Amino acid sequence: MDDRCSRRRFLGTAAGAAAGFGLASVIAVEPARATPSSMQDAIRKVAGAATLTAGRVKLELPPLSENGNAVPLAVRVESPMTEKDHVKAIHVFTEKNPQPDVVSCHLGPRAGRATVATRIRLADSQTVIAVAELSDGSFWSDRASVVVTLAACLEGGP
């Protein structure tokens, strides 16, 4: 009887410890998802000290890409595109390419719609971030993860 109790107590404690450890590891993993420093630096170069708010921007990328040499990318920003309130620029950054910068598009009220699309290279499965700079000085962003089967830069492709 006494023996059984201690076993039960042991199991309970072990389970609790395991759950605690699991929780701790989840918390520990969270900061590792933060963007690598080079991409952060590139974003800071564009945005300065301004805060990036998630929203208003929609970054469209396929969740899985077979060919990293040409991944279709589209960025749409919600904006009336008037003289007073428009998107000044759209920047795209990657975290695992040799260089974080991908493209910087400069537009204005004459664009009518804040939408751009192109094809990009991805050297690895990674997160891509789009940052929109608005005329009022605010910055908005969106991110998307892509799994790349054939990485750009490694195979002989262009």
Added chain:
Amino acid sequence: MANVLINVPRQAKRGEVIEIKTLVSHPMETGYRRDQLGREMPRDIVRRFVCTYNGTEVFRADLHPAISANPFIVFSTVATESGTLTFRWTGDNGFSMTESAAITVD
């Protein structure tokens, strides 16, 4: 060597937002690859794309090596008046390419 493909509507209503698709043929050599002898292949990319509408800049893009070969760029503009849209690509090794398209606005 370089060829250009442009898709602009020939006609548009005043104030209409038109979509423009452009493609220029260019290898966009990243500068990170090596040739068969292991030598680094120097960077050779298109660095800038500018679109002007009757002389006024309406769109500009700074490109980096992460843009795929044969840069394909889609953007939009408001059809304000009849005239010419001029597209200009400039890049490494003196690369320069200009193309234009006429648009009638009514």
